[in-house]
Amino acid sequence: MDDVLKEYSKQLPIKIIDEVKKSVPKNVSKSKLKEIMENILEEYKSMKVAFGESVGLISAESIGEPGTQMTLNTFHFAGVSEMNVTMGLPRIIEILDCSKSLSTPMMEIYLTSPLNKGKGIKEYAEKIKETTLGECIKEVSVNLGNSTIEVETDDNKMNILKITKNKIIKIVNTSLKGYTVKESGNLIILKPRGKEDTVNNLFKTKEKIKSIYVSGIKGITQVLPVKKGEEYVIVTAGTNLKEVLGMEGVDSSRSFSNDIREINSILGIEAARQSILNEVTKVIDVQGLNVDVRHIMLVADTMSISGLVKGITRYGVVSEKSSVLARASFETPLRHVINASISGEKDELNSVVENVMLNQVIPVGSGVPKLVVRKE
Amino acid sequence: MTEVYLNGKYVGDVENPQEFVDHIVTERRKNVLTDNLNVLYNEKNNIIEIESSKGRLRRPLIVVKDGKPLITEKHIAQLEKEELSWTDLVSQGLIEYLDALEEENALVAFTEDDLTPEHTHMEVSTLSFLGVCASLVPFSNHNQSARVNAGAKNQKQALGLYVANYLIRMDMDVNLLQSPQVPLVRSAMHTISEYGKHPSGQNLVVAIMSYKGYNMEDAIILNKGSIERGLGRSTYFRPSIAEELRYSGGLIDEVGVPDKEVKGYKSEKDYRLLEGDGIIYPEAAIAEGDVLIGKTSPPRFLSSMDEYNLASNLRRESSLTVKHGEKGVTDMVLITENEEGNKLVQVRIRDLRTPEVGDKFTSRHGQKGVVGLIVNHTDMPFSASGIVPDLIFSPHGIPTRMTIAHLLELVSGKVAALGGRYVDATTFDSEKESDIRNELLTLGFRENGTETMYNGLTGEQFEAKIYVGNMYYLKLKHMVANKLHSRARGPIQLLTRQPTEGRAKEGGLRLGEMEKDTFVAHGASLLLKERFDADKTVVPVCEECGLIAIKDEYKNRHYCPVCGDDVEITNIELAYAFKLILDEFKSLCVYPKLQLKSMY
Incomplete structure (x- = not known):
């Protein structure tokens, strides 16, 4: 079998030969296999694009025409609830322009067993999510008499996040300069060091306290465990590929972000090309439209051919x-x-x-x- | 405490908002406050808004108290005897005008039967929430709202008798329907608006069926016999206006037959219809290019030097001619003067328009369509009683558009025509469908309006029963005669040498950016070049400096304005528009150097 396939290895791409290997029964006769290969070769040759064919324009028309039928500004609800993702024409524009700030950055995190069976996934997801101090306190108030700030912690929330009061004090201490932090009863009291602070400044720090980073991965604002086929995955709003891929329990070979620039900087240009392809295909499929992959491949190739991801804008591909x-x-x-x-x-x-x-x-x-x- | 805003400005607070609002309303009904004042108590935001500004849309409603309308039988009797008028009812506070704001606080009953103690107002009539045009749509309560809208809009474009004194008017671009009829199926608004005095359609016999595919995609089939009997026949009027303008230096335009010496003299044939005063005579048959009003203008740019120059002292020809693609008969000539006291001549052209393929017709239900075929009377389908339809409408127009009223009008029209009466099809208040059907049965027809019909070409009986009846059809002002346009060669623009744009200028049909792309996608590159050859030019180029050289036709020599005579100059072929852009580059101080090389 391998001998026959080897004969064709120069005329056919490896991918096709691999596919034949997979789908042809092991006990196939030599003549039968040869016949199959001849047919494949003929089909392959007929699919080749003729010299002088304006592939670029045909791609543009093939993507553009179904684009006119696309429902403008649709939000696709990926998963069960809450998470909404930009789809439709705005998303296509976002991908092809290679925008820096996406309207809905998103990640899909695949997990290794036992997490992908759904065991302890909720706690794990909570660990990924970025938590700020504002989420684990009940109330912040300004005591004008003593010119201090009083923080009342939410013990319930803290239990879920597995954070102790001491840890919070530590975090506040390191991120807020010029304040002494003390625990008194169920309150945490912040006192300005040295001179008394102005009232205005006190109120400013009061707001600042709420946005202090406590735990989780920065940039990920929402997490949602979703069952996808047989396994559980975590869908997130906000992305941080670098941190997530480094986490234990994450299947780093399959997890991905929808931010093409981020993928390019972390996984390289080939991954970026593939993700352009995937993201465009996803939008087109959701709309129930049908565009040949080769058109999208051509676009993805032109965007990534220089080794950097370039949008189809006057600063990107056109300037080249x-x-x-x-x-x-x-x-x-x-x-x-x-x-x-x-x-x-x-x-x-x-x-x-x-x-x-x-x-x-x-x-x-x-x-x-x-x-x-x-x-x- | 509730904040009070008058015309959007804060004016104060009140303790008891409901009482305050009620007080304002009662004072308004008592005529203590102006009638042009509306008030809204916004409970959610706890504010009161009072509006008395200009330009609000308001509509009249009957005031209701304790579930009883304030207008009683007594008032109606008085109204009939003309002892009371509408303004009396308003000033007595029986009817009041609400704007969009106050409607938020009102509960309006549609009919008297709907009234409950909670209601505050009642509609004056079930028709009153529709405008004039929308209430002219028969059975419109059976239609999808979008179709009523379209039907109302279409009626504004219908040809009819728009004024009675059209003979002495000089209106621009108007049409008159020659034998308009009053609709058989009518609504109350037809009476109110005195539709009979300005009708704009005709009652046609309509069959809903297909005819050899010529009524696909909303097209309609017309009976040639009917057209010859006057169906959809209209007249088109359009005046041409010429003025004797005054220029600086006491120079003036002159209406008259131009001299042969005049600059731009056409040909004697073109002036043949002019009388001694330089104006065409009435009832002259005219065609494209004929002069209607002969006129000459003084020469342009008259400088002191030119006064001694005989050649430039000639007057210019500036006659008014029949526009491209127009024909007709001169209908009336009017000579008068304008505000400045200059002589003003108007010539009205009249053109008879019989329906032709491409003219637009519509029923009153937004079911518009274009004539797809005109069929000989003898080839039209006919019924057992010998009725031949004037118009064939495609059944495919019905299901998606859901214009039930269109179908209802068809049977109602049939009943009206056979019974010799009008059918009332007022919105929400029409005759009952079952009554109409029964009446049709008593008239000796199938109650559902279908009839057995025969193929006009073969004489065979159709398997299906055909739905036929009478409908009021309108001819719309969009006629092909005003739109048909094509061009092979013709005028070009001075600057770009590309074809002019638009029908009036006999322009070209643009092959745009996306159309160009289709040629590229097909790889039809030579065809594309040929299609864009309209501004093709041959330009001499200096091989030395790469700029456009000069060809002197008189001396038959080429030279370069930069490098002189002693250089090689080659002719190249390119789009004139490109030569222009090269010139524009030069004006930007950008040097566009052309480097030539042989194509082969």
């Missing part, structure tokens, strides 16, 4: 175009023309847009082959 005229025809023409003139740029007129502008035959399709007749 070699033709001045092509760049100028897409937003801010003056800037491009003037910058080009400063460095004396040369436009070779190799692409489509420039040649349409000049009313010349575009180097695509029937414009590629040239026929010269020698005069006798």
